[in-house]
Amino acid sequence: MIMKVVIVGAGIAGLAAAVQLHRAGWEVIVLEHAPRLRDGGYVVNFSGLGYEAADRMGILPALEGHRVVYDWITHMNASGRCARISARAQDALGGNQSYNLMRGDIERALFDALDGGVDIRYGCTVSHVEQLGDGVRAWLSDGTVERADLLIGADGLHSTVRRLVFGPEERFRHDLHYLVAVLALDTAPAGLAPRTSTSLNVEGRQVAVANVPGRGALALFSHRTTAQEAELSAGARATLPRIYGDLGWVVPELLARMPDDGSGYFDAVSQIRMERWSKGRVVLLGDAAWCVTLFAGAGSSLAVGGADLLATCLEQAGRVEDALQDWEARLRLQVVSKQKGRRSIHRLLSLLADPHGEIEVFDGEPVGLAVPAGAEAAC
Numbered sequence: 001m002i003m004k005v006v007i008v009g010a011g012i013a014g015l016a017a018a019v020q021l022h023r024a025g026w027e028v029i030v031l032e033h034a035p036r037l038r039d040g041g042y043v044v045n046f047s048g049l050g051y052e053a054a055d056r057m058g059i060l061p062a063l064e065g066h067r068v069v070y071d072w073i074t075h076m077n078a079s080g081r082c083a084r085i086s087a088r089a090q091d092a093l094g095g096n097q098s099y100n101l102m103r104g105d106i107e108r109a110l111f112d113a114l115d116g117g118v119d120i121r122y123g124c125t126v127s128h129v130e131q132l133g134d135g136v137r138a139w140l141s142d143g144t145v146e147r148a149d150l151l152i153g154a155d156g157l158h159s160t161v162r163r164l165v166f167g168p169e170e171r172f173r174h175d176l177h178y179l180v181a182v183l184a185l186d187t188a189p190a191g192l193a194p195r196t197s198t199s200l201n202v203e204g205r206q207v208a209v210a211n212v213p214g215r216g217a218l219a220l221f222s223h224r225t226t227a228q229e230a231e232l233s234a235g236a237r238a239t240l241p242r243i244y245g246d247l248g249w250v251v252p253e254l255l256a257r258m259p260d261d262g263s264g265y266f267d268a269v270s271q272i273r274m275e276r277w278s279k280g281r282v283v284l285l286g287d288a289a290w291c292v293t294l295f296a297g298a299g300s301s302l303a304v305g306g307a308d309l310l311a312t313c314l315e316q317a318g319r320v321e322d323a324l325q326d327w328e329a330r331l332r333l334q335v336v337s338k339q340k341g342r343r344s345i346h347r348l349l350s351l352l353a354d355p356h357g358e359i360e361v362f363d364g365e366p367v368g369l370a371v372p373a374g375a376e377a378a379c
Protein backbone atom coordinates (compact mmCIF):
# COMPACT_ATOMS: atom_id res chain seq x y z
CA MET A 1 0.00 0.00 0.00
CA ILE A 2 1.34 3.44 -0.90
CA MET A 3 1.53 5.74 2.12
CA LYS A 4 0.60 9.39 1.76
CA VAL A 5 1.91 12.44 3.61
CA VAL A 6 0.90 16.09 3.59
CA ILE A 7 3.80 18.36 4.54
CA VAL A 8 3.00 21.93 5.54
CA GLY A 9 5.93 24.26 4.78
CA ALA A 10 8.48 24.14 1.97
CA GLY A 11 11.38 25.41 4.06
CA ILE A 12 14.46 23.38 4.87
CA ALA A 13 12.67 20.90 7.15
CA GLY A 14 9.68 20.39 4.86
CA LEU A 15 11.73 19.93 1.70
CA ALA A 16 14.14 17.53 3.41
CA ALA A 17 11.22 15.40 4.60
CA ALA A 18 9.71 15.54 1.11
CA VAL A 19 12.95 14.31 -0.47
CA GLN A 20 13.39 11.37 1.88
CA LEU A 21 9.75 10.26 2.02
CA HIS A 22 9.39 10.53 -1.74
CA ARG A 23 12.47 8.33 -2.10
CA ALA A 24 10.96 5.86 0.37
CA GLY A 25 7.96 5.53 -1.93
CA TRP A 26 5.47 7.80 -0.18
CA GLU A 27 3.03 9.97 -2.08
CA VAL A 28 3.99 13.49 -1.00
CA ILE A 29 2.03 16.75 -1.08
CA VAL A 30 3.80 19.91 0.13
CA LEU A 31 1.86 23.07 1.01
CA GLU A 32 3.73 26.38 1.06
CA HIS A 33 1.85 29.54 1.86
CA ALA A 34 4.35 31.78 0.05
CA PRO A 35 3.83 32.14 -3.71
CA ARG A 36 7.20 30.53 -4.44
CA LEU A 37 10.25 29.06 -2.70
CA ARG A 38 11.23 31.70 -0.17
CA ASP A 39 15.03 31.67 -0.46
CA GLY A 40 16.68 34.40 1.60
CA GLY A 41 18.19 34.40 5.04
CA TYR A 42 21.69 34.80 6.41
CA VAL A 43 24.71 32.54 6.31
CA VAL A 44 24.06 29.56 8.56
CA ASN A 45 26.33 26.83 9.87
CA PHE A 46 25.54 23.37 8.58
CA SER A 47 27.13 20.43 10.35
CA GLY A 48 26.57 17.39 12.59
CA LEU A 49 23.36 15.49 12.05
CA GLY A 50 22.44 17.60 9.02
CA TYR A 51 25.80 17.08 7.34
CA GLU A 52 25.53 13.30 7.71
CA ALA A 53 21.97 13.36 6.40
CA ALA A 54 22.93 15.55 3.44
CA ASP A 55 25.63 13.01 2.62
CA ARG A 56 23.07 10.20 2.61
CA MET A 57 20.71 12.31 0.50
CA GLY A 58 23.43 12.98 -2.05
CA ILE A 59 23.20 16.76 -1.81
CA LEU A 60 26.65 17.34 -0.28
CA PRO A 61 28.29 18.15 -3.66
CA ALA A 62 25.63 20.80 -4.30
CA LEU A 63 26.16 22.27 -0.84
CA GLU A 64 29.95 22.07 -1.17
CA GLY A 65 29.70 24.21 -4.30
CA HIS A 66 27.95 26.96 -2.33
CA ARG A 67 30.23 26.99 0.71
CA VAL A 68 30.86 30.41 2.15
CA VAL A 69 34.49 30.53 3.24
CA TYR A 70 35.76 33.39 5.35
CA ASP A 71 39.43 34.29 5.52
CA TRP A 72 38.61 36.15 8.69
CA ILE A 73 35.67 36.57 11.04
CA THR A 74 36.11 39.79 12.99
CA HIS A 75 34.14 41.06 15.95
CA MET A 76 34.61 44.72 16.89
CA ASN A 77 33.27 46.54 19.90
CA ALA A 78 32.53 50.23 20.29
CA SER A 79 36.04 51.05 21.48
CA GLY A 80 37.68 49.34 18.52
CA ARG A 81 38.76 46.23 20.40
CA CYS A 82 38.63 43.32 17.99
CA ALA A 83 38.64 39.54 18.11
CA ARG A 84 39.61 37.94 14.82
CA ILE A 85 39.09 34.31 13.98
CA SER A 86 41.23 32.94 11.18
CA ALA A 87 40.13 30.37 8.60
CA ARG A 88 42.15 27.70 10.42
CA ALA A 89 40.53 28.52 13.74
CA GLN A 90 37.11 28.34 12.09
CA ASP A 91 37.96 24.83 10.88
CA ALA A 92 39.11 23.90 14.37
CA LEU A 93 35.86 25.23 15.84
CA GLY A 94 33.59 23.58 13.33
CA GLY A 95 35.48 20.41 12.52
CA ASN A 96 35.90 19.26 8.94
CA GLN A 97 32.24 18.30 8.51
CA SER A 98 30.95 21.81 8.85
CA TYR A 99 29.92 24.26 6.14
CA ASN A 100 28.86 27.88 6.23
CA LEU A 101 26.03 28.22 3.73
CA MET A 102 23.50 30.81 2.70
CA ARG A 103 20.22 29.51 4.05
CA GLY A 104 18.57 29.80 0.64
CA ASP A 105 21.22 27.57 -0.94
CA ILE A 106 20.30 24.69 1.38
CA GLU A 107 16.64 25.15 0.46
CA ARG A 108 17.50 25.21 -3.26
CA ALA A 109 19.69 22.06 -3.05
CA LEU A 110 16.82 20.19 -1.37
CA PHE A 111 14.32 21.48 -3.91
CA ASP A 112 16.56 20.31 -6.78
CA ALA A 113 16.89 16.89 -5.13
CA LEU A 114 13.11 16.46 -5.42
CA ASP A 115 13.61 16.27 -9.15
CA GLY A 116 10.04 17.36 -9.82
CA GLY A 117 8.60 14.21 -8.24
CA VAL A 118 6.48 15.90 -5.61
CA ASP A 119 3.22 17.88 -5.71
CA ILE A 120 4.15 21.31 -4.26
CA ARG A 121 1.21 23.70 -3.85
CA TYR A 122 2.32 27.29 -3.44
CA GLY A 123 0.03 29.93 -1.97
CA CYS A 124 -1.67 27.15 -0.03
CA THR A 125 -1.94 26.25 3.64
CA VAL A 126 -3.96 24.10 5.99
CA SER A 127 -6.99 25.52 7.80
CA HIS A 128 -8.36 22.55 9.75
CA VAL A 129 -7.06 19.13 10.78
CA GLU A 130 -9.01 16.08 11.90
CA GLN A 131 -7.41 12.97 13.42
CA LEU A 132 -8.92 9.75 12.04
CA GLY A 133 -7.17 7.08 14.10
CA ASP A 134 -5.51 5.41 11.13
CA GLY A 135 -4.84 8.67 9.33
CA VAL A 136 -5.56 12.37 9.21
CA ARG A 137 -7.81 14.64 7.18
CA ALA A 138 -6.63 18.15 6.26
CA TRP A 139 -8.75 21.01 4.93
CA LEU A 140 -6.66 23.21 2.66
CA SER A 141 -6.99 26.91 1.92
CA ASP A 142 -7.57 26.15 -1.78
CA GLY A 143 -10.87 24.49 -0.83
CA THR A 144 -9.71 20.89 -1.23
CA VAL A 145 -9.59 18.21 1.46
CA GLU A 146 -6.78 15.64 1.65
CA ARG A 147 -6.77 12.37 3.55
CA ALA A 148 -3.28 11.15 4.44
CA ASP A 149 -1.47 8.66 6.64
CA LEU A 150 0.62 11.43 8.17
CA LEU A 151 0.62 15.23 8.37
CA ILE A 152 3.95 16.96 8.98
CA GLY A 153 3.95 20.52 10.31
CA ALA A 154 7.21 21.96 8.99
CA ASP A 155 5.87 25.49 8.94
CA GLY A 156 8.46 27.19 11.09
CA LEU A 157 8.54 29.16 14.31
CA HIS A 158 4.99 30.48 13.93
CA SER A 159 3.55 27.12 12.88
CA THR A 160 -0.13 26.97 11.98
CA VAL A 161 -0.17 23.18 12.36
CA ARG A 162 1.12 23.54 15.94
CA ARG A 163 -1.63 26.03 16.72
CA LEU A 164 -4.36 23.88 15.14
CA VAL A 165 -3.30 20.59 16.72
CA PHE A 166 -1.31 21.36 19.89
CA GLY A 167 -2.50 24.78 21.07
CA PRO A 168 -1.62 28.47 20.95
CA GLU A 169 1.95 29.54 20.13
CA GLU A 170 2.34 31.37 23.45
CA ARG A 171 2.19 28.05 25.30
CA PHE A 172 5.38 26.81 23.62
CA ARG A 173 7.30 29.96 22.63
CA HIS A 174 10.11 31.19 24.87
CA ASP A 175 11.29 34.60 23.74
CA LEU A 176 14.97 35.39 24.18
CA HIS A 177 14.09 39.11 23.85
CA TYR A 178 16.08 39.70 20.70
CA LEU A 179 14.94 40.67 17.21
CA VAL A 180 16.85 39.77 14.08
CA ALA A 181 16.71 41.24 10.58
CA VAL A 182 18.55 40.15 7.44
CA LEU A 183 19.27 42.41 4.49
CA ALA A 184 20.58 41.08 1.16
CA LEU A 185 22.78 43.46 -0.85
CA ASP A 186 24.02 43.18 -4.44
CA THR A 187 27.39 44.57 -3.43
CA ALA A 188 29.25 44.82 -0.14
CA PRO A 189 29.66 48.22 1.50
CA ALA A 190 32.91 49.87 0.47
CA GLY A 191 35.91 48.97 2.61
CA LEU A 192 34.84 45.49 3.63
CA ALA A 193 37.31 42.94 2.35
CA PRO A 194 36.01 39.99 0.31
CA ARG A 195 35.61 36.64 2.08
CA THR A 196 35.15 38.22 5.48
CA SER A 197 32.47 38.44 8.11
CA THR A 198 32.73 41.56 10.20
CA SER A 199 30.53 42.56 13.07
CA LEU A 200 30.12 45.55 15.32
CA ASN A 201 28.84 44.83 18.82
CA VAL A 202 27.50 47.72 20.87
CA GLU A 203 25.29 47.54 23.96
CA GLY A 204 23.04 44.62 23.12
CA ARG A 205 23.16 45.34 19.41
CA GLN A 206 25.09 43.54 16.71
CA VAL A 207 25.45 44.42 13.05
CA ALA A 208 27.29 41.80 11.00
CA VAL A 209 28.16 41.88 7.33
CA ALA A 210 29.22 38.84 5.32
CA ASN A 211 31.02 39.77 2.11
CA VAL A 212 30.63 36.81 -0.24
CA PRO A 213 32.36 37.42 -3.59
CA GLY A 214 30.08 36.77 -6.54
CA ARG A 215 27.01 36.71 -4.29
CA GLY A 216 27.02 40.25 -2.90
CA ALA A 217 26.71 40.72 0.82
CA LEU A 218 24.35 39.89 3.64
CA ALA A 219 23.82 42.11 6.65
CA LEU A 220 22.44 40.80 9.90
CA PHE A 221 21.04 43.09 12.58
CA SER A 222 20.22 41.68 16.01
CA HIS A 223 19.33 43.59 19.13
CA ARG A 224 17.99 43.03 22.61
CA THR A 225 14.51 44.40 23.05
CA THR A 226 11.80 44.94 25.63
CA ALA A 227 9.27 45.93 22.96
CA GLN A 228 9.26 42.86 20.75
CA GLU A 229 5.64 42.89 19.58
CA ALA A 230 5.54 46.64 18.93
CA GLU A 231 8.76 46.52 16.92
CA LEU A 232 7.64 43.50 14.92
CA SER A 233 4.37 45.14 14.00
CA ALA A 234 6.14 48.40 13.10
CA GLY A 235 8.35 46.37 10.72
CA ALA A 236 12.06 46.45 9.93
CA ARG A 237 11.82 49.64 7.84
CA ALA A 238 10.67 51.65 10.86
CA THR A 239 12.44 49.76 13.63
CA LEU A 240 16.02 49.38 12.40
CA PRO A 241 16.80 53.11 11.86
CA ARG A 242 15.44 53.86 15.34
CA ILE A 243 17.55 51.16 17.02
CA TYR A 244 20.77 51.43 14.99
CA GLY A 245 20.61 55.03 13.74
CA ASP A 246 23.31 56.28 16.16
CA LEU A 247 25.94 53.76 15.01
CA GLY A 248 28.81 54.50 12.66
CA TRP A 249 30.98 52.14 10.58
CA VAL A 250 28.92 50.86 7.59
CA VAL A 251 25.64 51.02 9.48
CA PRO A 252 24.32 54.29 7.93
CA GLU A 253 24.95 52.84 4.47
CA LEU A 254 23.15 49.59 5.34
CA LEU A 255 20.15 51.48 6.68
CA ALA A 256 20.05 53.66 3.58
CA ARG A 257 20.06 50.56 1.37
CA MET A 258 17.12 48.85 3.08
CA PRO A 259 14.38 48.02 0.58
CA ASP A 260 11.24 50.16 0.85
CA ASP A 261 8.95 47.16 0.55
CA GLY A 262 10.16 45.79 3.89
CA SER A 263 11.19 42.50 2.26
CA GLY A 264 13.77 40.37 4.02
CA TYR A 265 13.77 38.33 7.19
CA PHE A 266 12.64 40.12 10.37
CA ASP A 267 11.54 38.09 13.37
CA ALA A 268 11.93 37.47 17.07
CA VAL A 269 14.57 35.13 18.42
CA SER A 270 12.43 32.56 20.22
CA GLN A 271 12.79 28.94 21.16
CA ILE A 272 9.96 26.43 20.85
CA ARG A 273 9.87 23.93 23.70
CA MET A 274 7.32 21.11 23.66
CA GLU A 275 6.80 17.97 25.72
CA ARG A 276 5.83 15.99 22.64
CA TRP A 277 6.37 16.65 18.95
CA SER A 278 3.59 14.41 17.71
CA LYS A 279 -0.06 13.81 18.42
CA GLY A 280 -1.84 10.94 16.68
CA ARG A 281 -0.96 11.18 13.00
CA VAL A 282 0.38 14.73 13.15
CA VAL A 283 4.06 15.46 13.77
CA LEU A 284 5.97 18.74 13.96
CA LEU A 285 9.42 19.04 12.42
CA GLY A 286 12.16 21.69 12.43
CA ASP A 287 11.49 25.12 13.91
CA ALA A 288 7.80 24.29 14.31
CA ALA A 289 8.75 21.62 16.88
CA TRP A 290 11.96 22.82 18.50
CA CYS A 291 13.23 26.13 17.14
CA VAL A 292 16.73 26.40 18.64
CA THR A 293 17.32 29.95 17.28
CA LEU A 294 20.26 31.38 15.39
CA PHE A 295 22.13 31.67 18.69
CA ALA A 296 22.51 27.88 18.72
CA GLY A 297 23.57 27.91 15.06
CA ALA A 298 22.03 24.52 14.33
CA GLY A 299 18.49 25.14 13.04
CA SER A 300 19.08 24.04 9.46
CA SER A 301 21.25 21.03 10.42
CA LEU A 302 18.64 19.79 12.86
CA ALA A 303 15.90 20.36 10.28
CA VAL A 304 17.65 18.23 7.65
CA GLY A 305 18.93 15.65 10.13
CA GLY A 306 15.56 15.44 11.87
CA ALA A 307 13.72 14.97 8.57
CA ASP A 308 16.11 12.25 7.45
CA LEU A 309 15.80 10.41 10.76
CA LEU A 310 12.00 10.68 10.62
CA ALA A 311 11.97 9.04 7.20
CA THR A 312 14.29 6.28 8.48
CA CYS A 313 12.08 5.61 11.51
CA LEU A 314 8.96 5.50 9.33
CA GLU A 315 10.66 3.01 7.05
CA GLN A 316 11.85 0.80 9.91
CA ALA A 317 8.73 0.73 12.10
CA GLY A 318 5.59 -1.20 11.30
CA ARG A 319 3.19 1.41 12.72
CA VAL A 320 3.37 5.16 12.13
CA GLU A 321 2.76 5.86 15.84
CA ASP A 322 5.73 3.65 16.83
CA ALA A 323 7.93 5.40 14.28
CA LEU A 324 7.04 8.83 15.69
CA GLN A 325 7.82 7.70 19.22
CA ASP A 326 11.12 6.12 18.20
CA TRP A 327 12.09 9.23 16.20
CA GLU A 328 11.44 11.54 19.12
CA ALA A 329 13.37 9.34 21.54
CA ARG A 330 16.38 9.34 19.22
CA LEU A 331 16.38 13.07 18.53
CA ARG A 332 15.30 14.87 21.66
CA LEU A 333 18.62 14.86 23.50
CA GLN A 334 20.43 16.53 20.61
CA VAL A 335 17.76 19.19 20.30
CA VAL A 336 17.73 19.97 24.01
CA SER A 337 21.51 20.23 24.14
CA LYS A 338 21.45 22.67 21.19
CA GLN A 339 18.79 24.74 22.93
CA LYS A 340 21.01 24.95 25.97
CA GLY A 341 23.86 25.96 23.68
CA ARG A 342 26.39 24.03 25.71
CA ARG A 343 28.52 22.60 22.96
CA SER A 344 29.39 25.69 20.95
CA ILE A 345 30.05 27.86 23.97
CA HIS A 346 32.22 25.18 25.53
CA ARG A 347 34.28 24.83 22.34
CA LEU A 348 34.68 28.57 21.91
CA LEU A 349 35.76 29.06 25.49
CA SER A 350 38.25 26.23 25.31
CA LEU A 351 39.75 27.68 22.17
CA LEU A 352 40.00 31.14 23.69
CA ALA A 353 41.71 29.65 26.71
CA ASP A 354 44.24 27.84 24.55
CA PRO A 355 47.39 29.99 24.19
CA HIS A 356 48.14 28.23 20.89
CA GLY A 357 44.64 28.77 19.54
CA GLU A 358 44.13 30.66 16.33
CA ILE A 359 41.99 33.41 17.77
CA GLU A 360 43.79 36.71 17.83
CA VAL A 361 42.51 39.28 20.29
CA PHE A 362 44.02 42.72 20.17
CA ASP A 363 43.25 46.35 20.83
CA GLY A 364 43.21 49.30 18.53
CA GLU A 365 43.32 49.38 14.75
CA PRO A 366 42.70 45.92 13.33
CA VAL A 367 45.60 44.88 11.13
CA GLY A 368 44.80 43.86 7.57
CA LEU A 369 41.15 44.69 7.89
CA ALA A 370 39.49 47.38 5.84
CA VAL A 371 37.49 48.98 8.62
CA PRO A 372 36.80 52.60 7.67
CA ALA A 373 38.89 55.05 9.64
CA GLY A 374 37.00 56.59 12.50
CA ALA A 375 34.64 53.64 12.85
CA GLU A 376 35.30 53.38 16.57
CA ALA A 377 34.77 57.06 17.17
CA ALA A 378 31.56 56.98 15.19
CA CYS A 379 30.18 54.14 17.29
Ligand SMILES: Cc1cc2nc3c(=O)[nH]c(=O)nc-3n(C[C@H](O)[C@H](O)[C@H](O)COP(=O)(O)OP(=O)(O)OC[C@H]3O[C@@H](n4cnc5c(N)ncnc54)[C@H](O)[C@@H]3O)c2cc1C
Pocket residue numbers: 008009010011012013014031032033034038039040041042043044103124125126154155156157158159160161182265285286287288293294299300303
Ligand atom coordinates in the same frame (compact mmCIF):
# COMPACT_ATOMS: atom_id res chain seq x y z
C1 LIG B 1 12.91 33.53 4.56
C2 LIG B 1 13.58 32.95 5.78
C3 LIG B 1 14.81 33.48 6.19
C4 LIG B 1 15.44 32.96 7.31
N1 LIG B 1 16.64 33.50 7.67
C5 LIG B 1 17.29 32.99 8.73
C6 LIG B 1 18.54 33.53 9.13
O1 LIG B 1 19.04 34.46 8.53
N2 LIG B 1 19.18 32.99 10.19
C7 LIG B 1 18.63 31.92 10.87
O2 LIG B 1 19.25 31.44 11.82
N3 LIG B 1 17.44 31.40 10.55
C8 LIG B 1 16.75 31.92 9.49
N4 LIG B 1 15.55 31.39 9.15
C9 LIG B 1 15.06 30.25 9.93
C10 LIG B 1 15.78 28.98 9.49
O3 LIG B 1 15.53 28.75 8.13
C11 LIG B 1 15.29 27.82 10.32
O4 LIG B 1 15.67 28.03 11.66
C12 LIG B 1 15.84 26.47 9.95
O5 LIG B 1 16.31 26.38 8.67
C13 LIG B 1 14.75 25.41 10.15
O6 LIG B 1 13.89 25.48 9.04
P1 LIG B 1 12.37 25.12 9.03
O7 LIG B 1 12.13 24.54 7.69
O8 LIG B 1 11.99 24.33 10.22
O9 LIG B 1 11.63 26.51 9.16
P2 LIG B 1 11.57 27.79 8.11
O10 LIG B 1 12.87 27.90 7.48
O11 LIG B 1 11.02 28.85 8.90
O12 LIG B 1 10.55 27.24 7.01
C14 LIG B 1 9.16 27.20 7.21
C15 LIG B 1 8.47 27.24 5.86
O13 LIG B 1 7.08 27.09 6.07
C16 LIG B 1 6.37 28.09 5.39
N5 LIG B 1 5.15 28.35 6.14
C17 LIG B 1 5.02 29.05 7.30
N6 LIG B 1 3.74 29.02 7.71
C18 LIG B 1 3.06 28.29 6.80
C19 LIG B 1 1.71 27.90 6.68
N7 LIG B 1 0.79 28.25 7.59
N8 LIG B 1 1.34 27.15 5.61
C20 LIG B 1 2.26 26.78 4.67
N9 LIG B 1 3.56 27.12 4.75
C21 LIG B 1 3.95 27.86 5.81
C22 LIG B 1 7.33 29.26 5.34
O14 LIG B 1 7.03 30.16 4.31
C23 LIG B 1 8.65 28.55 5.12
O15 LIG B 1 8.89 28.30 3.76
C24 LIG B 1 14.86 31.89 8.06
C25 LIG B 1 13.62 31.37 7.65
C26 LIG B 1 12.98 31.87 6.52
C27 LIG B 1 11.64 31.30 6.09
